[in-house]
Amino acid sequence: MDKxxxxxxxxxxxxxxxxxxxxxxxxxxALSVGHEVVKFETARKEIGGCKACKTCWKKGKPCSFDDGFNELAPLLEAADVLVFSTPLYWFGFPAQIKAAIDKMNAYLVDNCKTPLKIKECLLxxxxxxxxxxxxxxxxxxxxQIASYMKWEEKGVLAVPNVSEKGDIEATDALLKAEEYGKSL
Known part of the structure; x- marks a missing residue:
């Protein structure tokens, strides 16, 4: 298995x-089988939404605005695999992670300085x-994100009925998540 x-x-x-x-x-x-892993908590960072200003890379970095995305960018650029781990908010991604996803548009523009090397993703x-x-x-x-970015989808683990903190412990989701980590 390649790291x-x-x-x-x-x-x-x-x-x-x-x-x-x-x-x-x-x-x-993932760590147990030798992969390198970085966890980035979007909710602990100040990442503003994409302003569609079309100034990506004009200041030598993906986003012209100085916020937490510029901390995330080098991590995205180093990654082979991107995993989204999130609660469900109104049938979609919460604003905190959605802002980061929206700013990934910088990697699709013609003047992108550092294309992403991500090949696989998981939800x-x-x-x-x-x-x-x-x-x-x-x-x-x-x-749709995976298809658009040409990333191989490695799976989806969706767990209903977990509202209160710790409810996940009463399911088999943590074992399944660990197995996904081992299987990449």
Whole structure:
């Protein structure tokens, strides 16, 4: 197995919440088989939304504005695999991680200075409501991102009925997340 550089983007503003625990389980699995992993907590950074100003790379960095995305950019550029680990907010990504995703547009512009080398991606998501239908929006968005970026989708782990902090412990999701980490 080739060692991969994995970037795990988390989207939860709740420390040690359910999606954060899934991220940690995934990381444990990936580290156990020799991968390098970096966890970037988007909710702990100030990342403004993309302003569609079309000034990407004009100041020598992906985003012309000085915010937390410029800290994330070198991690994205070093990654072979991108993992999204997030709670479900209104059938999609929370604003904290969505802002980072939107700013990845800088890597699609003609004057991109450092193209991404990401080849694979994975989605770990949990939500408080019942049933799998609640995940249709975020899974569709994730798959469209993967297709658009030409990343190989390595899977989706969607876990319903986990609302309160720690509810994930009563499911098999942490074991599954760890197995995903080992399987890359």
């Amino acid at each position: 991969k550089n994995i970037l795990v983007l988390t989207g939860s503003p709740r420390r040690n919440g359910n999606s954060d625990r899934m991220a940690n389980a995934f990381i444990q699995g 770990l998501v949990c939500g408080g409501d019942e049933g799998m239908k609640i995940f249709d929006g975020i899974i569709t968005t994730y798959r």
